[in-house]
Amino acid sequence: MIAQIPFWQRKRLDEMTPAEWESLCDGCGKCCLLKLEDEETGEVYHTDIVCRYMDEQSCQCTVYSERLKNVPGCTVLTPDTIGDYQWLPVTCAYRTLAEGRPLADWHPLRSGDPESVHNAGVSVRAKVIPDDQVPEDDWEEHIIHWIL
Numbered sequence: 001m002i003a004q005i006p007f008w009q010r011k012r013l014d015e016m017t018p019a020e021w022e023s024l025c026d027g028c029g030k031c032c033l034l035k036l037e038d039e040e041t042g043e044v045y046h047t048d049i050v051c052r053y054m055d056e057q058s059c060q061c062t063v064y065s066e067r068l069k070n071v072p073g074c075t076v077l078t079p080d081t082i083g084d085y086q087w088l089p090v091t092c093a094y095r096t097l098a099e100g101r102p103l104a105d106w107h108p109l110r111s112g113d114p115e116s117v118h119n120a121g122v123s124v125r126a127k128v129i130p131d132d133q134v135p136e137d138d139w140e141e142h143i144i145h146w147i148l
Contacts, residue, residue: 008109013097014079024093026107026117029059029124031075034131035087036139044087047142050128059123091122 007020016024034049050056051071053063061067067074075085077094088095093103103110106120118125127146134142 006109008093008097008103012079013082013094016079023109024097026091026093026109026122027059027114028089028091028117028122029054029128030089030092031077031085032059032061033124033128033144034139034142036143045143046087047139048124048128048144049131049134049139049142050124052130052132054128054130056128056130057125059118059125 007016008024011020013021029050030046032051032054034047034051036045036047037043038045051061051074053061053067053070055062063070068076077085079098082088082094082098085095090096091104093107093109096103104120104122105111106116106122108114108116110116113119117123129142
């Protein structure tokens with residue numbers, strides 16, 4: 001008997017069910033990092049400041065179903081908008097699949113373990129500060145280079 005090909009290998013992003021789509025998130029938390037944009041160049045800089053609603057241990061949103069009400073500028077990825085977010089890390093499963101690359105071995109869908117993203121050192125666990133603990137005037141001092 002031939003093993004079934006996983007959905008992420010046999011479906012395009014726009015063919016996935018909502019549950020399949022949501023399961024692509026590896027739980028790294030990188031999309032919740034505060035980003036600063038240079039108004040002159042358009043370059044985006046990531047900081048080690050994270051949305052106050054992120055659980056720093058799990059790297060998951062604590063208000064996911066209400067996130068757009070609580071954080072109006074929160075990122076909402078869809079198959080149609082992935083290309084709008086050039087700042088997504090190369091490790092992001094949505095970006096990875098949109099670019100035709102395979103999921104990494106540490107991705108929870110491949111490993112079967114939601115801790116694998118953290119064990120591989122790919123997540124923001126233990127690397128971030130909630131945005132309500134850093135004055136806005138100090139945000140530039142928190143620009144990081146470990147995102148990619």
